[in-house]
Amino acid sequence: NAGVMQNPRHLVRRRGQEARLRCSPMKGHSHVYWYRQLPEEGLKFMVYLQKENIIDESGMPKERFSAEFPKEGPSILRIQQVVRGDSAAYFCASSPVTGKQETQYFGPGTRLLVL
């Protein structure tokens, strides 16, 4: 059973471009979470999605960031008009159920560098 997959692993963008980060959850998992880790900082929750639904986006920046988890295909975190402050590692996690006990399984992350 393959783990959580993220691609690309590294992404370089110039200011003003768009960044698309993809996350394929573990087989059988229908819950996806995105986290951001700025340089030398801890991980911050961004958004929680189930298939075709955004459940909680309380950690998402108000502008330029969006996320989706379509019925078919991977979850996408989209950052429009990137700025240097968006440079960070973005991690995706998945879980089979939700609740206080469930474990989240993390992917290897996408490291975004904005020039």
Add this chain to the structure above:
Amino acid sequence: DAKTTQPNSMESNEEEPVHLPCNHSTISGTDYIHWYRQLPSQGPEYVIHGLTSNVNNRMASLAIAEDRKSSTLILHRATLRDAAVYYCILRPSGGGADGLTFGKGTHLIIQP
């Protein structure tokens, strides 16, 4: 949300036991205590979780104080591969986001 307090860093020698403390004095009765770790340049990895009783698995043991205001992650025989940042996380009771709230964690350094 209930908060956790961990030392910024700890150092240990290879093949010795490591005890990583976590204080959570405002924990509520239904909060579970989870531990994750993040190895360098990798995503976080689940280690263990518990509610009231001590827990053991192949990676570690979790000792929970009787009043649940603190817990200790125990690595029985540390290896160089255990060098990582260890996060103690409470899952909040009630509704709200299911996202994990990571603090600064404890940076564990293993000396050969």
